[in-house]
Amino acid sequence: MKYFVILFILLIPFTSFANLMISPTRINFDNRDRMQEVMIINSGNEERVYRIGWAEYRAKEVGGYIELESPDPNIPALSPHMRISPRQVRLAPGERQTIKLQLRKQADMPESEYRSHLLFTVLPPENTTTNQSDAEGIRMQINMFISYSIPVLYHPEIRDVDAQLKFHELSTRADESADLKIWIARKGDQSAFGRLEVFSVDDNKQIGIANNISVFRELTEAQHSVRLPNFSQYSGVEKVRLKYIGEKEHAGKTFIDEVIALR
Template identity: 30%
Template sequence: MRGLSLLFFLLISLALLLPAPAAADLLITPKRLVLDSQSRDGIFRLVNTSDRAQSYELVWQQLRMNEMGTLDDMGENAAGAASRLLLLAPTRVTLQPGERQTVRLTPRLPEGLPEGEYMSHLLFRPVTPPPPPSSVTGQGAEMQLAVRVGFSIPVFLRHGNLSAQAAIRPIGIDANGVTVEMRREGTASIFGNLSMFWGQPGRDGLQVGRLDSVAIYANLTQRTVTVPFDPASGVTVGAGLLMVRYTDPDSNAVLAESTVRLE
């Protein structure tokens, strides 16, 4: 039993330390797809960036965000799924090294569909045999560990006149960063980048931290995130003014901001 426990520990440690080479095998754009009822099609563009052929099957997932920002699997019968309103083609791709491919999603909205935001995640799951696995040997037993990485991209379909607003406020600070409470109002998800600036009253603030691609999905009214301090800023945050700003990732428009005085 001790030998098995040690082997299990080694396997977990190795899994945490191994690089994920497949993470660089497939380039997907965009990283989030938002469609509305007037959209003709949504398109993902794929590029095989590896040096060997890669095959992927495209599978729908029904994931929902919780207040900690992690995603829970709600199962295939989840309410509000966009997958039931979209025609996906193709559902499997094989790409040679450097080859490009488009994946098309076409809305198919039934009459009488209630207004709202519908959401699913599209998983690009590798079906190509993985590279030779790493081996872990202990006390005469050998186990092999192979790493496969899939890519899950959120897809939103908005039907009707939807909107969303955000509010933020810092609620805690320590040596590592600032904890920010985020609130969302409205009928749609909201996405943005969080930036932190620190300085003295009457002076321009210096950017001391940033966290990109922070979302509050429509199933949530609030969530809490921690924005880490950036050591590269060379700034030691102390007494002064700390401003946290939430901006649109495309237009850089300010969605919400809050300033607190540090003593």
């Protein structure tokens, strides 16, 4: 009997899990790129085997993904145009491995944003124990397959994409911090990527930041949240400045720059 657990990586520069570190956590190909690399490190305390493959997902407005059961024309799959090397590695504790991704472009590929998700599956240890009941003659083996994924995109050309603030809501927490929930609306033929920054209007001091904020192409809007630590110090603040700043392929672009009311 097998159980599968899928953990999705947020788009951050370097992510560490219980037994695996991955960098970077998003890959973007453009017309000039043919090869990209991903570094993985076994951060656990025992030797593990990692299998590398592809998965196709649709993003959810509230975060996370839904696995596609059939092709979605709004999300052209990149995996048929990619080659992975190697596809399986065995790493001792602390050992690292470079995974190479090769884009095999075809002349007749329609102009679009292509995306698939690179899937890292941690195979169960070879010494997986087997539980057996002598009285009943029942043998049961449980293998846990834990997987992590990162998005891989290809843009034949970078097209303009816009993002606007649709709605926001502030909720305080018992630890004197607060969460600023943001609904972002997106327009255009490509996904938007960047970071959210929140500043005090009075002294222009940054009071919150959320990295790796995405609104994928299949979504017209997405919900995100910015943690405001020590917000009790700003209990009298009624307005803040919110910025959604583009990164990587959107570097130099500010999607949102607004002063918003908190109350």
